Amino acid sequence: MMVMANFPIFINLQNRPCLVVGGGNIASRKIQPLLNAGARVTVIAPKINAALNERVRDKQITYLEQPYTQISMAEMYLVIAATDDSELNALIAQHARSQQILVNVVDNPGAGSFIMPSVIDRSPVMIAVSTGGASPILARLLRARLETLIPANYGKLANLISKFRATVKKKFPEIKERRRFWEHILQGPVAEMLYGGQGQSAMKLLEKQLSEETPYLESCGEVYLVGGGPGDPDLLTFRALRLMQQADVVLYDRLIAPDIVELVRKEAERIYVGKKRDEHTLPQGEINQLLVDLAKQGKRVLRLKGGDPFIFGRGGEEIDLLAENNIPFQIVPGITAASGCASYAGIPLTHRDYAQSCLFVTGHLKDGKMSLNWPALVQPQQTLAVYMGTHGIDVLSKELIKHGLAEITPAAIVQQGTTNGQRVYTSTVKGLPNISTQHGIKSPSMIIIGEVVSLHEKLAWFVSA
Ligand code: SAH
Numbered sequence: 530m531m532v533m534a535n536f537p538i539f540i541n542l543q544n545r546p547c548l549v550v551g552g553g554n555i556a557s558r559k560i561q562p563l564l565n566a567g568a569r570v571t572v573i574a575p576k577i578n579a580a581l582n583e584r585v586r587d588k589q590i591t592y593l594e595q596p597y598t599q600i601s602m603a604e605m606y607l608v609i610a611a612t613d614d615s616e617l618n619a620l621i622a623q624h625a626r627s628q629q630i631l632v633n634v635v636d637n638p639g640a641g642s643f644i645m646p647s648v649i650d651r652s653p654v655m656i657a658v659s660t661g662g663a664s665p666i667l668a669r670l671l672r673a674r675l676e677t678l679i680p681a682n683y684g685k686l687a688n689l690i691s692k693f694r695a696t697v698k699k700k701f702p703e704i705k706e707r708r709r710f711w712e713h714i715l716q717g718p719v720a721e722m723l724y725g726g727q728g729q730s731a732m733k734l735l736e737k738q739l740s741e742e743t744p745y746l747e748s749c750g751e752v753y754l755v756g757g758g759p760g761d762p763d764l765l766t767f768r769a770l771r772l773m774q775q776a777d778v779v780l781y782d783r784l785i786a787p788d789i790v791e792l793v794r795k796e797a798e799r800i801y802v803g804k805k806r807d808e809h810t811l812p813q814g815e816i817n818q819l820l821v822d823l824a825k826q827g828k829r830v831l832r833l834k835g836g837d838p839f840i841f842g843r844g845g846e847e848i849d850l851l852a853e854n855n856i857p858f859q860i861v862p863g864i865t866a867a868s869g870c871a872s873y874a875g876i877p878l879t880h881r882d883y884a885q886s887c888l889f890v891t892g893h894l895k896d897g898k899m900s901l902n903w904p905a906l907v908q909p910q911q912t913l914a915v916y917m918g919t920h921g922i923d924v925l926s927k928e929l930i931k932h933g934l935a936e937i938t939p940a941a942i943v944q945q946g947t948t949n950g951q952r953v954y955t956s957t958v959k960g961l962p963n964i965s966t967q968h969g970i971k972s973p974s975m976i977i978i979g980e981v982v983s984l985h986e987k988l989a990w991f992v993s994a
Contacts, residue, residue: 534661535644543567546604550597550621551611552577555635559609559645564589571605573597574612599624607631610641638662647672651684677767680724686715689723693735700739714738716775717829718751718857724768725859734857750777750824752851754844756837756863760786760948761873764864772861776831778823780816784835784973786948793831813843817850824856835973837865841891841916865889867914870946870975874953875988883980884912892918892925892976899924903932912979919965919974926961929978934958939982944974949994955985 545568549556552574560581563570571591572581585592597617602608608630610621615636622640625632634641639662646657647668656675658668690711701707714720714735722731753772758764765773770792773779778798781790793799800819803810811819816832823830838844838860851858867889871878878887888906892899892915899921906913907929918925919942930936936959944952956964958978964970 535659537646537657537659539655539657540607541566542606544569545606546571548573548602548605548608549611550574550609550617551613551635552581553611553613554578554580555613556609556611557581559611559633559635560584560590562645562648563609568606573600597621602628602630605630607633607643609633609635611635649675649679651679651681653687654684678771680768680771682724682726685723685728686720689719689731689735690715693739696739718749721751721753721772721859722857727859730857749856750826750828750830752820752824752830752832752848752856752858753861754832754838754848754858755834755861756842756865757781757785757789757833757835758864759836759866759869759946760789761869762786762788762792764869764947765789765792766861766863768861769863772831773833775829777828779831779833780819781833782835785833789833793833797831813846817847820847821850821854821856824851825854834863835866836869837863840865840867840889866916866946866973866975867977870943871914871977873947873951873991874941874943874977874985875990876941876943876977876985877981877988878912878914878977880981880984883910883984885910887912887914889914889916891916892921894921894924897924899928901928903928907932907934910980912977912981915976915978918976919970919972922965922970922976923962925976926958929958934978938978939980940976940978941982941985942968942970942974942976944968944970946973946975947991951991951993953985953989955982 542563547563547568548571549560550573552572556572556574557578557580560570571593573593573595575594575596577592581590584590602625608621608625610618610632612618618634618636619640622632622634626642631643632641633643633645638644644659644662646659649656649672658671660668697707697710701710719731719735722734753776755769755772757769773793776794776797778800779793780800780802782802790799801810802816820830820832832847834842834844836842844860848858848860867878879885888911890901890906890913915925936957938958939955940958940961941953941955942961942964952968954964954968961976
């Protein structure tokens with residue numbers, strides 16, 4: 530049998546006296562988790578840093594201002610040797626061990642009797658990662674991966690279970706039934722509501738499911754309206770990715786890059802709902818209805834939208850019908866094209882010297898016209914981010930100039946921003962139609978207008994393939 534390097538346990542430190550020797554940054558870092566766990570911490574050191582001084586002042590720790598000498602540790606629950614002198618640390622460890630007190634040595638895990646793991650804290654849920662002292666960096670990297678997978682509000686699930694444990698036990702005396710019930714709850718809309726900060730609704734839904742006859746068999750589906758960002762899959766949020774991994778069916782449109790669709794759970798059904806200017810594959814009304822119908826079949830439906838669902842994304846209309854039908858939903862914001870394109874093109878949307886405001890507008894043409902509040906658009910010290918503007922770029926350029934924007938105002942077109950196909954073309958407001966024809970600009974493209982565009986030359990950093 531493999532020998533376990535260390536035996537993992539979780540210790541209750543509430544009100545337990547603990548000793549930390551050392552007063553520098555390392556000691557300071559070790560003290561924090563001890564205090565989080567409710568320990569009574571004593572620090573021994575000839576001097577302590579500012580952060581620890583503050584804790585002494587706030588009476589969070591007891592400070593013995595002295596060099597370490599052999600002392601009785603009998604009343605200590607555990608000891609941490611955290612000085613910058615490794616010989617001294619080894620000596621402290623030896624003293625502690627001879628008194629049967631648990632000891633951790635910061636610079637030499639092998640010399641102590643316990644090590645401190647890397648922790649993913651979703652209190653009361655706690656995950657501790659250890660490499661047996663072999664590589665703290667490896668533990669930290671693994672921790673970072675787990676952090677992205679486990680929702681920040683995961684601990685709230687545990688609290689919810691404790692609250693309802695007795696009621697559920699009464700309702701399902703059979704352990705097998707009970708387990709099935711909880712599995713259903715922990716992976717369904719109740720859990721999702723908790724993650725999304727809708728604690729009250731989660732409780733209500735759980736109560737409702739408990740009151741129904743065969744609750745988990747006829748459960749209702751839910752809809753996630755998710756912003757997929759401007760194109761680069763790395764710009765997805767943790768939550769977007771997690772929901773993409775658990776959806777039963779995904780509805781996506783043209784703006785969603787194939788790389789992003791790839792990240793959806795393999796078994797999930799994928800429905801392309803198109804949407805190109807003037808040739809809607811599915812009319813909006815039908816998309817709205819489809820979301821409702823699929824959710825009513827009990828499915829977890831993910832509606833994946835380009836950028837942010839609430840910025841020129843008709844997200845409001847889609848959830849309107851869901852709300853009317855009492856279907857649980859949540860909305861996950863995404864990085865909108867304006868900010869994605871601006872960042873990847875090195876064009877700050879605001880800047881102390883050039884722009885104190887930024888307007889997001891749609892340049893969508895209706896009967897050959899753009900119905901925009903032109904006087905508001907031509908204000909000084911303002912950046913314009915124009916969505917869906919390439920088709921009407923002539924009108925846009927003419928109207929802005931007509932309403933007083935200087936012809937020479939810098940302007941840029943960012944085509945397929947944040948992707949490997951990104952192209953940035955700069956000109957002036959007057960020159961926009963020209964560069965558009967010259968480079969055969971294709972959708973999706975973002976037009977950015979304002980003095981900030983002049984910074985592109987200096988700040989551009991992203992090189993596309
Ligand atoms: N909800 C989306 C916008 C949908 S409107 C968002 O928040 O980003 C569609 C318009 O967004 C396109 O016509 C284009 O102007 C812009 N757009 C979307 N993705 C883009 C990209 N990768 N590069 C440039 N423009 C983009």
